[in-house]
Amino acid sequence: MANNSSGSGLDAGVYIPHHLTNLTYGKLPAGYERVNADGNVTELTSSTWTIAQTAEEAADMGFMAVHLDSLGWSLFMGILFSWVFYAGAKKATSGVPGKLQNFVEIMVGWVDGLVKDTFHGRSSLIAPLALTIFMWVFLMNALDWVPVDLIPAIASTLFGLEYFKIVPTADPNITFGMSIGVFALIIFYSLKIKGVSGFSKELALNPFNHWLAIPFNLFLEVIGLITKPFSLALRLFGNIYASEVIFLLIALLPFYSQWLLDVPWAIFHLLIFPLQAFIFTVLTIVYLSQASEEH
Amino acid sequence: MNINMTLIGQMISFALFVWFCMKFVWPPVTQAMRERQAKIAEGLDAANRAERDLELAQEKATSQMRESKEQAAEIIENANKRANQIIDEAKEAAKAEGARLVAAAQAEVEQEVNRAKETLRAQVSELAVAGAAKILGKSVDASAHDDLLNKLADEL
Numbered sequence: 001m002a003n004n005s006s007g008s009g010l011d012a013g014v015y016i017p018h019h020l021t022n023l024t025y026g027k028l029p030a031g032y033e034r035v036n037a038d039g040n041v042t043e044l045t046s047s048t049w050t051i052a053q054t055a056e057e058a059a060d061m062g063f064m065a066v067h068l069d070s071l072g073w074s075l076f077m078g079i080l081f082s083w084v085f086y087a088g089a090k091k092a093t094s095g096v097p098g099k100l101q102n103f104v105e106i107m108v109g110w111v112d113g114l115v116k117d118t119f120h121g122r123s124s125l126i127a128p129l130a131l132t133i134f135m136w137v138f139l140m141n142a143l144d145w146v147p148v149d150l151i152p153a154i155a156s157t158l159f160g161l162e163y164f165k166i167v168p169t170a171d172p173n174i175t176f177g178m179s180i181g182v183f184a185l186i187i188f189y190s191l192k193i194k195g196v197s198g199f200s201k202e203l204a205l206n207p208f209n210h211w212l213a214i215p216f217n218l219f220l221e222v223i224g225l226i227t228k229p230f231s232l233a234l235r236l237f238g239n240i241y242a243s244e245v246i247f248l249l250i251a252l253l254p255f256y257s258q259w260l261l262d263v264p265w266a267i268f269h270l271l272i273f274p275l276q277a278f279i280f281t282v283l284t285i286v287y288l289s290q291a292s293e294e295h
Numbered sequence: 296m297n298i299n300m301t302l303i304g305q306m307i308s309f310a311l312f313v314w315f316c317m318k319f320v321w322p323p324v325t326q327a328m329r330e331r332q333a334k335i336a337e338g339l340d341a342a343n344r345a346e347r348d349l350e351l352a353q354e355k356a357t358s359q360m361r362e363s364k365e366q367a368a369e370i371i372e373n374a375n376k377r378a379n380q381i382i383d384e385a386k387e388a389a390k391a392e393g394a395r396l397v398a399a400a401q402a403e404v405e406q407e408v409n410r411a412k413e414t415l416r417a418q419v420s421e422l423a424v425a426g427a428a429k430i431l432g433k434s435v436d437a438s439a440h441d442d443l444l445n446k447l448a449d450e451l
Binding site: 022024026058059061062063064065066067070071074075078081082085086088089090092093094095097101104105108109112124125127128129131132136168171172173174176177178180181 | 297298299300301302303304305306308309310311312313315316317319320321323324325326327328329330331333334
């Protein structure tokens with residue numbers, strides 16, 4: 001949500017991209033020309049691991065870079081989830097449960113029901129996987145409720161960091177990281193349940209069961225398979241990124257009028273954030289149940 | 296919007312968190328839930344059993360109550376019968392005693408009468424002789440009229 005100290009008049013074309021740039025730590029190649037804040041250019045004599053000072057630098061780092069903010073907050077949220085649920089699970093008794101255990105049991109029971117409705121195989125992985133995805137994604141989404149300038153302001157005042165973007169799910173790296181994990185599980189379950197031949201047959205002989213249609217079938221099925229992680233990752237990323245952009249736009253309004261749009265938008269996301277987490281979870285379960293069911 | 300090693304980092308942390316959840320969160324919670332389910336089922340069973348037991352006990356109690364009522368009624372009836380019997384017996388005894396007493400009294404009276412008659416009989420000849428002597432103005436020899444006097448005494 002919004003609060004900018006300098007009031008209105010900020011350039012949206014600067015303000016928004018600035019807030020959407022990650023704190024990137026990566027390797028700049030030798031001979032790279034860095035433009036300093038004062039406009040001077042320094043050429044790097046050797047390849048250096050450093051924090052990107054501009055968006056261009058972050059882009060030029062290529063693959064050899066890490067978004068410290070996304071990954072850090074993602075880890076923090078994952079640890080928060082694990083810690084809370086572990087605290088609840090450690091003291092779990094079959095007697096009268098406490099408040100924390102109640103909460104943990106509600107979530108576990110709900111996810112268990114969700115998985116049992118869809119996934120008919122026996123697996124000790126799917127249900128905890130679904131619980132982790134739901135809670136983790138929701139917690140990461142929930143960071144979007146933090147006022148958009150609050151954490152970046154702290155980061156810049158205390159640590160002098162130029163860029164700081166805290167919502168991990170508004171970073172495609174994070175959403176793709178999870179969806180590729182799910183994709184790996186899809187492949188693993190397909191091969192485990194159906195075997196190599198069964199899985200290849202499914203890819204080659206669906207939807208038209210004729211040897212002449214094999215190339216066409218393969219094309220369709222492989223596209224369908226590849227689409228799964230993309231749809232998972234991009235749906236989540238797109239939704240949360242868009243929400244973030246709207247929050248940033250609202251933050252550009254004069255401070256006295258921000259609440260008019262900010263409050264309804266934040267309340268609306270009481271629905272959106274759990275819903276996106278829920279969709280990711282349910283689709284994961286559905287994909288994995290498809291992968292482990294023979295046709 | 297750069298794709299970089301963050302992706303790999305996220306994949307690793309994803310795997311770690313899922314593993315942690317699968318290893319340390321899911322099993323104890325589901326086990327606790329299962330155990331509680333079993334406990335609740337047991338409790339409900341016990342409640343059902345207790346209800347059935349209660350029903351049985353109530354049935355037993357009613358039947359015992361009925362039985363004891365019957366017994367009590369029987370005892371009272373017997374007692375009444377016995378009381379009547381005792382009363383009857385007492386009446387009989389009283390009647391018999393009464394009769395006996397009456398009979399004894401009558402016997403005594405008869406005895407007294409007989410005794411009086413005997414006395415009278417013994418004295419009648421004397422009286423008759425004395426009477427006759429008074430009438431005749433001279434003494435009468437009683438032995439001369441023994442037969443007549445005895446006849447007179449026997450008539451009494």
